[in-house]
Amino acid sequence: MNYRHAYHAGNFADVLKHGLLIWIVRYLQQKEGPLCLIDTHGGAGLYDLKGPAAEKTGEAEGGILRLAKASARPAMLEPYWQLVGRANDGDGITRYPGSPWLLAANLRKQDRAIIGELHGEEAAALRANLAGFERVRVADGDGYALLQKIAPPREKRGLVLIDPPFEASDEFERLAQAVIAAHVKWPTGVYLIWYPLKDEAAVERFRAELLNARISKILAITFDAGAAEEGLRACGLVAINPPWTLEQEWREPLAWLTRTLARGAGAAGHIALLAT
């Protein structure tokens, strides 16, 4: 295992992914019915931004710490921003909550969350970091297999976040297979899938596989933080069955994020409908 999210926690990609994630969950929570929230690749759940991993890369400086300095944040990001505040003690941002923590903190009494994590050390940290929350289960092992086992959950309503580390050369293929198989079993679930935008051909193949599987209602969100000397420059998210207002409502917040998180020339954010 090489990938550890502690090196990247709170970077620009986390801000976009988690801002969208929490906005979508809140949208789904407008209805009273229970939700099942599944996070296939959980990570450690809570990260020390003053720790050696975060300090080594300084990635949070270009992400959540820029949000902290911004004077006016878009309303769409407010629920996420409030949760980041809750993960801290009120004296600045020194800790960053990962997706499992954000989901757990956002559960209503009728909701539950199931979080997958393959690596033992991360899973142990995740359990410790989620100890104060109820109705959250951490499942050790492969997140793709977990999803196949759970889908469809008894609640029938819910969201799946798939956020792999992309260390393996066949990650996009495994991802596509897992999404297609889960969608066959649970076509009405909301899926939010994150990926790095480095290998455009692999991204194109991934998207084409979803379309070939006749999955409808797909939005593609891409974000390029602009030229920088090192680190990830751009990422994308695919949202399947997203709230119908997302495309319209997120245009301005995405433009704001592009301005706020830009690292250099070429910063850009786009939302496009891939399938209706």
Ligand SMILES: C[S@@+](CC[C@H](N)C(=O)[O-])C[C@H]1O[C@@H](n2cnc3c(N)ncnc32)[C@H](O)[C@@H]1O
């Ligand atoms: C990008 S990080 C997750 C970050 C987290 N979703 C967040 O937003 O806070 C990916 C995580 O997936 C874990 N992982 C790697 N392969 C996995 C697999 N097959 N199933 C589940 N977890 C896996 C890694 O150990 C790592 O902690």
